[in-house]
Amino acid sequence: MRTTASYLRVIALVVIAIIGTEYFTDLPKGEYAIFEKPFAALFVFMVLIVAIAIEVTVAALHKILYLSLSEDKKEAFDKAQAKKSTYFSRQVERLMQAMTKSKKIEEEHEIELDHNYDGIRELDNRLPPWWVYSFYLTIIFAAVYLVRFHIFNDYDQEEEYLTEVAEAEVAIEEWKENAKDFVNAENVTMLEDEARLQNGEQIYVQNCVACHKVDGGGGIGPNLTDEHWILGGGIKNVFRTISEGGRSGKGMVAWKNNLSPAEMHEVASYVMTFQGTTPSDPKEPQGEIWKPENEE
Numbered sequence: 431m432r433t434t435a436s437y438l439r440v441i442a443l444v445v446i447a448i449i450g451t452e453y454f455t456d457l458p459k460g461e462y463a464i465f466e467k468p469f470a471a472l473f474v475f476m477v478l479i480v481a482i483a484i485e486v487t488v489a490a491l492h493k494i495l496y497l498s499l500s501e502d503k504k505e506a507f508d509k510a511q512a513k514k515s516t517y518f519s520r521q522v523e524r525l526m527q528a529m530t531k532s533k534k535i536e537e538e539h540e541i542e543l544d545h546n547y548d549g550i551r552e553l554d555n556r557l558p559p560w561w562v563y564s565f566y567l568t569i570i571f572a573a574v575y576l577v578r579f580h581i582f583n584d585y586d587q588e589e590e591y592l593t594e595v596a597e598a599e600v601a602i603e604e605w606k607e608n609a610k611d612f613v614n615a616e617n618v619t620m621l622e623d624e625a626r627l628q629n630g631e632q633i634y635v636q637n638c639v640a641c642h643k644v645d646g647g648g649g650i651g652p653n654l655t656d657e658h659w660i661l662g663g664g665i666k667n668v669f670r671t672i673s674e675g676g677r678s679g680k681g682m683v684a685w686k687n688n689l690s691p692a693e694m695h696e697v698a699s700y701v702m703t704f705q706g707t708t709p710s711d712p713k714e715p716q717g718e719i720w721k722p723e724n725e726e
């Protein structure tokens with residue numbers, strides 16, 4: 431008495447559950463909550479189980495009602511049912527029968543064993559083919575696994591781990607490449623990468639030497655090589671000064687209008703490398719001595 435409708439109802443509920451979880455967890459594009467978040471997968475699985483439980487209960491109820499009908503009513507019902515059943519539902523029915531080889535309730539007496547425990551009786555059902563085939567599959571899997579990993583020694587756990595680490599490192603590099611412009615005065619750190627410091631030097635030579643001199647000694651702008659700072663030292667303050675500019679009317683503009691965050695990061699790091707160097711014609715110190723513990 432299983433109908434196509436009950437399968438469709440279960441599928442629909444699961445699809446709704448999946449769409450719902452995807453909608454309420456906002457993950458970056460290309461990532462799906464049911465794969466990334468164990469809890470989302472668990473939720474969808476629970477929905478599936480509950481939906482199946484409901485359908486099974488309803489089907490059982492129908493069956494009990496059917497059995498309680500008188501013979502001629504049963505016949506009439508069967509006829510009506512046969513008219514209603516579609517080609518598809520008959521195929522599903524046949525498949526289910528082939529995969530479970532279950533006996534109809536009316537024929538169960540044929541396979542009843544003579545055990546009887548307080549009225550609980552035992553049926554000698556055939557092992558359902560779906561179960562038997564799954565079992566054969568595990569045997570095939572085990573054989574393939576054995577040959578591949580224990581005889582031909584394909585990769586072991588350590589190699590697997592190392593490849594994953596290597597992949598992750600590539601992903602980090604890619605992310606860094608894309609994340610260059612996410613830098614701001616809060617999260618900025620000193621760049622160590624030579625190539626990027628050289629970019630910083632170029633940006634400095636093109637934009638800053640007119641006021642700060644090529645060796646950072648200072649002119650219109652203050653000396654950048656000493657530990658005295660007007661607007662605060664340390665990479666975070668230097669980045670902020672370059673991005674937002676100095677006090678108004680002093681001549682230090684907000685470079686965020688001309689430079690990208692990545693470029694300001696590079697030039698700020700380059701400016702920091704002036705610390706402790708001796709310029710040829712240094713401007714006298716201005717501002718206060720910067721102590722790192724002042725930062726934040």
Ligand code: HEC
Nearest residue numbers: 637638641650651652659660661662671676677680681682
């Ligand atoms: C037109 C001249 C001029 C140019 C060009 C210029 N600056 Fe400045 N800069 C100044 C002046 C003037 C100050 C001091 C601002 C103040 O006192 O508020 C300053 C301050 C600074 C400070 C803070 C110094 C401190 O003691 O706190 C940094 C860092 C700095 N500039 C970096 C740069 C960088 C990097 C560039 C190039 C991208 C640049 N400046 C371009 C004039 C200039």
